[in-house]
Amino acid sequence: MNDQDLRALSGKIIKNAPIGRKSWFGCGGDADMLYLPASVEDLSEFLNLWPLKEPLTVIGGLANTIIRDGGLRGATIQLGKALANITVMGERFIQAGCGANNANVAAAAVKAGIGGLEFLSGIPGSLGGALRMNAGAYGREMKDVLIGVSALDRSGRALRLSREALKMSYRHTDIAEDIIFTGAVLKGHAEDYETVKARMNDIKKKRNDTQPIKEFTGGSTFANPAPDELRRAGLPEGTRAWQVVEMVDGRGLMVGGAQMSEKHCNFMINTGSATAKDLEMLGEELRARARHKFGLTLHWEIKRIGAA
Numbered sequence: 387m388n389d390q391d392l393r394a395l396s397g398k399i400i401k402n403a404p405i406g407r408k409s410w411f412g413c414g415g416d417a418d419m420l421y422l423p424a425s426v427e428d429l430s431e432f433l434n435l436w437p438l439k440e441p442l443t444v445i446g447g448l449a450n451t452i453i454r455d456g457g458l459r460g461a462t463i464q465l466g467k468a469l470a471n472i473t474v475m476g477e478r479f480i481q482a483g484c485g486a487n488n489a490n491v492a493a494a495a496v497k498a499g500i501g502g503l504e505f506l507s508g509i510p511g512s513l514g515g516a517l518r519m520n521a522g523a524y525g526r527e528m529k530d531v532l533i534g535v536s537a538l539d540r541s542g543r544a545l546r547l548s549r550e551a552l553k554m555s556y557r558h559t560d561i562a563e564d565i566i567f568t569g570a571v572l573k574g575h576a577e578d579y580e581t582v583k584a585r586m587n588d589i590k591k592k593r594n595d596t597q598p599i600k601e602f603t604g605g606s607t608f609a610n611p612a613p614d615e616l617r618r619a620g621l622p623e624g625t626r627a628w629q630v631v632e633m634v635d636g637r638g639l640m641v642g643g644a645q646m647s648e649k650h651c652n653f654m655i656n657t658g659s660a661t662a663k664d665l666e667m668l669g670e671e672l673r674a675r676a677r678h679k680f681g682l683t684l685h686w687e688i689k690r691i692g693a694a
């Protein structure tokens with residue numbers, strides 16, 4: 387893509403963008419080029435112009451991602467405020483751009499007397515990230531509330547996909563990595579404002595009590611093991627990832643400036659001086675311990691991207 391092409395686009399280009407430092411972990415490398423599209427059409431145009439052979443990465447709020455210290459090559463796309471519109475439709479539906487903050491989506495639903503979306507209030511990051519991760523909390527996840535998405539493929543072609551097409555499962559959406567979600571329609575139910583608000587406050591309190599939300603963190607480090615994995619490892623049904631971390635003496639464990647939180651031992655934190663390498667090595671140390679002690683493979687829930 388040449389300078390003339392870039393000038394024809396209306397989005398914002400930031401060269402050597404310090405996205406690692408702006409991630410929830412507060413460390414990691416820069417993006418060679420960060421593109422903040424001005425609209426869906428503008429993003430489509432960008433994708434159409436960006437050569438297929440060049441690297442392309444999409445990020446949301448970076449609440450679930452370690453950017454490795456060497457940073458990201460090629461183009462990095464982040465949907466921001468320009469794609470963050472939220473519209474209430476009737477008594478039960480919310481339509482939102484995938485750059486919208488989850489907390490804002492939850493707040494708009496509560497304000498409109500729509501129940502069932504308040505779990506989003508405690509999930510940091512953007513709607514696009516929540517869709518890709520099938521994010522969830524307190525017994526609900528995105529697949530329970532999603533009607534469908536609009537998206538762009540790698541060449542900028544617009545797509546409409548139903549919830550079924552995304553094949554969502556525990557913290558996973560089974561659709562090509564290069565599909566970019568641009569908007570979604572979510573469904574809740576009509577409910578009294580005060581009742582929904584009370585549930586949202588309850589979520590906030592539970593999070594404050596149990597998670598290190600004031601630290602540099604990325605949420606759950608490892609996904610909970612599947613039932614057959616637990617059976618093979620000889621561990622009781624329902625054993626959670628944090629319990630495995632506990633059983634391999636992971637609570638409080640440190641590598642460089644990275645530490646497994648004392649408050650919630652499946653949350654990894656940057657104590658201030660961690661590099662992305664420290665964080666990743668800490669995770670790998672725990673995976674090695676779980677393999678050695680139980681023959682169990684812990685699966686990273688946190689994405690790790692970029693050059694080491």
Ligand SMILES: Cc1cc2nc3c(=O)[nH]c(=O)nc-3n(C[C@H](O)[C@H](O)[C@H](O)COP(=O)(O)OP(=O)(O)OC[C@H]3O[C@@H](n4cnc5c(N)ncnc54)[C@H](O)[C@@H]3O)c2cc1C
Binds near residue numbers: 515605
């Ligand atoms: C304190 C804390 C608490 C957390 N609690 C929870 C919890 O209870 N439940 C839970 O599920 N998660 C939790 N998380 C993790 C995180 O909030 C979620 O995974 C969230 O959905 C990540 O969204 P994001 O926009 O930050 O995504 P990012 O971290 O930026 O990206 C995550 C993935 O989504 C992809 N992606 C981002 N935007 C798009 C898009 N528009 N189109 C296609 N793909 C896209 C990226 O390529 C990447 O693969 C927590 C995190 C923190 C820091």
